[in-house]
Amino acid sequence: MLEADNLECVRGERRLFAGLGFRLNPGELLNLQGRNGSGKTSLLRMLIGLLPPENGEIRWQGESIRKLGDDYRGDLCYLGHLNAIKEELTPLENLLAAARLAEENLSEDDALDALEQVGLAGREDLACKYLSQGQKRRVALARLVKEKRPLWILDEPFVALDVAAVDWLAGIISGHLQRGGLAVMTTHQQVDIPAGTVRELRLS
Amino acid sequence: MLKIILAVIGRDLKLAMRRQADIVSAIFFFVIVVSLFPLGVGPEPDLLRTLAPGVLWVAALLATMLSLPRLFADDHRDGTLEQLALAPHPLGIVVTGKVIAHWLVSGLPLALIAPILGIQFDLSSKALLILTGSILLGTPALSGIGAIGAALTLGLRGGGVLLSLLVLPLYIPVLIFGAGAVDATVSGLGGEGHLSLLAALTFASLGFAPWASAAALKIALE
Numbered sequence: 001m002l003e004a005d006n007l008e009c010v011r012g013e014r015r016l017f018a019g020l021g022f023r024l025n026p027g028e029l030l031n032l033q034g035r036n037g038s039g040k041t042s043l044l045r046m047l048i049g050l051l052p053p054e055n056g057e058i059r060w061q062g063e064s065i066r067k068l069g070d071d072y073r074g075d076l077c078y079l080g081h082l083n084a085i086k087e088e089l090t091p092l093e094n095l096l097a098a099a100r101l102a103e104e105n106l107s108e109d110d111a112l113d114a115l116e117q118v119g120l121a122g123r124e125d126l127a128c129k130y131l132s133q134g135q136k137r138r139v140a141l142a143r144l145v146k147e148k149r150p151l152w153i154l155d156e157p158f159v160a161l162d163v164a165a166v167d168w169l170a171g172i173i174s175g176h177l178q179r180g181g182l183a184v185m186t187t188h189q190q191v192d193i194p195a196g197t198v199r200e201l202r203l204s
Numbered sequence: 205m206l207k208i209i210l211a212v213i214g215r216d217l218k219l220a221m222r223r224q225a226d227i228v229s230a231i232f233f234f235v236i237v238v239s240l241f242p243l244g245v246g247p248e249p250d251l252l253r254t255l256a257p258g259v260l261w262v263a264a265l266l267a268t269m270l271s272l273p274r275l276f277a278d279d280h281r282d283g284t285l286e287q288l289a290l291a292p293h294p295l296g297i298v299v300t301g302k303v304i305a306h307w308l309v310s311g312l313p314l315a316l317i318a319p320i321l322g323i324q325f326d327l328s329s330k331a332l333l334i335l336t337g338s339i340l341l342g343t344p345a346l347s348g349i350g351a352i353g354a355a356l357t358l359g360l361r362g363g364g365v366l367l368s369l370l371v372l373p374l375y376i377p378v379l380i381f382g383a384g385a386v387d388a389t390v391s392g393l394g395g396e397g398h399l400s401l402l403a404a405l406t407f408a409s410l411g412f413a414p415w416a417s418a419a420a421l422k423i424a425l426e
Contacts, residue, residue, distance in 0.1 A: 048290060050425050074292035082283025086215075088222035100211040101298070102291045127222070 001025055001061055002047070002151060002182055008055035009042045016042055017203055018055070026150070026180040027196050029173065031187065034203035040186040041081070043203070044155050047184060048078045060151070074103070077149045081156050083140040087129035091115055091139045094128060098143060106146060114145035119165070134160050141165075144172055152176060154185035166191060208293055212301025213308070219278075220309045226271060227309050234267040234314055238321045249326040256325035257335070257386035264314050264339055264382075265375050268346045271310050272371070273364045275302060275354040276421065289425055295418035299355075303347045303414060311343025327390070334389040338402060342382040345406040348413035349374045355420035378405055 001024065008018040016039030024030050032040045045051035047058060049065050049072065058065045065072045085094045092111055099106035115124050118138040128136055137160045144152070152173070158166050170193050173183055177196025220227060241259045242252055279285040288298045318339050319332040327335065353371035357363035381402045385395035 045426075050286065050289065050422075052426070070292045070294070073290050076290060078286070078290050080283050080286055082281075082286070084283035084287045086219060086282065086284065088219050093218070097211070097215045098287065101208070101215070101288060103208070103293065 002184070003059040003062075004047070004056065005059070006056035007043070007046060007053050007058070009039050009046065009051075010054045011039075011042060020056070020201075020203075022199075022201055024182050024184065024199070026182060027177050028182060029177055029193055029196055029198045030184045031198055031200045032184065032203065033186075033200055038203040040203060041155055044078075044153055044184065044186065048076060048153055049073070075149050076151050076153065077144070077147050078153045079140060079144070079155065079157055081159065083136050085128050085136060085139050088127055090125050090127055091120055091131075091142070092124040094139055095142055104148075110146050111142075114142040115139075117145050118142045118168075134162065134165070137161060138165065141169060141172075144169075144176075147176070150181050152181060152183040152185075154183065156186055156188070158187050158189050158191060170194065205293070205297055208291075208297050209301040209304065212288075212298050213305045216302060216305035217308060220305070226274070227313065230267045230270045230310055231313050231317060233270060234263050235317065235321060237263040237266065239324060242324045252325040253327060253390055256322060256327050256331075257383040257390070259325070260318055260322065260335060260386075261339075261342075261379050261383040264311075264318070264343065265346065265372070265379060267314060268310050268343060268350060269368055269371065271306065272350040272354045273357075273367055275306055275351060276358050277354075277363075280358055280424070285421065286425060289422065295421060296415040299351060299414035299417045299421070300410070303344075303351050303410065303417075306351070307344045307347040311339070311347055314343060315339040327386075331386055331389045334395045334399070335386045338382045338385040338395070338399060341399060341402045341406055342378045345378050345402075345409040346375060348406075348409035349378075351417040352413050352420065355417040355424065358421065358424040378402065381405065 003023045005021050007020040009016040022030060032043060034040050042051060046053050060068055060072050089097065092115065095111040095114065096106060112124060115121065118141055120135060120138055128139060157169060161169065170191050174193050174195035176183060238260055241255060245251060245255065276285060289295050315336055319336050322332045322335050350371050353367045356370060357367045360366060381398045385398035385402065388395040388398055
């Protein structure tokens with residue numbers, strides 16, 4: 001269970017939001033909406049613990065995430081608007097290195113399977129710098145296929161994807177919710193998540 | 205913990221091998237700067253022997269500096285640094301791995317090539333040995349201290365110049381004891397004392413610098 005209580009965000013001189021709170025139970029998805037610059041990404045960065053809130057507290061399973069530290073980060077999977085892949089490495093090496101650095105077990109077969117699901121079969125040994133923008137995004141998204149951590153925080157996951165990939169990703173997110181996972185995401189697109197409870201939070 | 209450090213080293217070495225131009229250019233920089241001195245100063249063996257420790261060490265400092273700005277910048281630009289910061293272990297451990305990998309591709313090659321360059325300065329074989337040893341012992345400290353500067357200047361425009369201004373003064377103790385060890389050997393005093401102090405500097409900076417860098421990186425990521 002993820003709870004946020006009375007959060008306040010100040011960037012520079014501007015206060016983006018204050019008094020923001022929500023509670024997210026297993027199997028629920030929180031969809032953040034709002035104009036550009038309304039503080040969606042800032043809120044996500046607070047939730048992953050990289051940006052300390054000006055005021056308020058975020059709790060995971062009832063404990064403050066600040067106190068949980070490494071234990072919280074072990075339950076968290078974050079996908080930012082940057083792909084976090086290395087151009088010099090191949091998609092396969094990228095997936096394996098990311099898993100190893102996050103202390104997750106990912107076998108080579110699982111990684112190959114994940115790449116096949118995102119439609120990169122046959123390209124797993126090609127350095128990522130030769131891939132298109134959308135394909136790089138797919139490499140980043142391939143991390144989600146075998147992801148077992150309960151809390152997903154996704155910043156604009158549908159950007160640069162074609163229609164088929166948008167449906168595929170919506171399916172992956174529903175699967176995660178069905179397994180009792182939680183997700184917070186931002187998107188400007190209308191996307192149907194077939195399963196789980198979708199809640200909306202509008203920042204203005 | 206060791207597993208994470210090894211994973212970071214493995215990844216960074218693989219990246220460095222795919223981008224060899226960076227390593228090679230730093231080594232060539234070192235070779236050329238050091239080789240310019242005998243050409244400029246003239247062929248007087250006594251003078252060259254006196255100059256050698258300082259010249260080799262200053263060139264090693266500058267060559268190490270060359271690759272520092274990219275230590276965290278690449279990871280920052282493509283978002284991997286965020287992922288590293290979100291991993292379920294302290295960021296300081298990751299930085300330790302990155303510092304060791306940086307030393308393996310920048311400090312270690314300099315130490316291996318230094319004795320060959322030292323011949324140009326008519327150094328005795330004992331002095332060459334101490335020279336290699338001092339660079340081998342001292343360059344990890346350079347990578348460690350440099351990581352603090354690289355983390356503090358991460359994301360700043362013109363960060364490269366600021367980085368040198370921040371880091372070069374901190375390199376002074378390493379330079380003094382490193383060059384001093386060779387100097388003392390050339391003059392027959394024995395450089396062991398200097399080498400011990402150099403080793404102490406290296407251990408202190410490898411223990412402390414990653415955590416200071418990690419704190420600076422967290423500020424840069426906010």
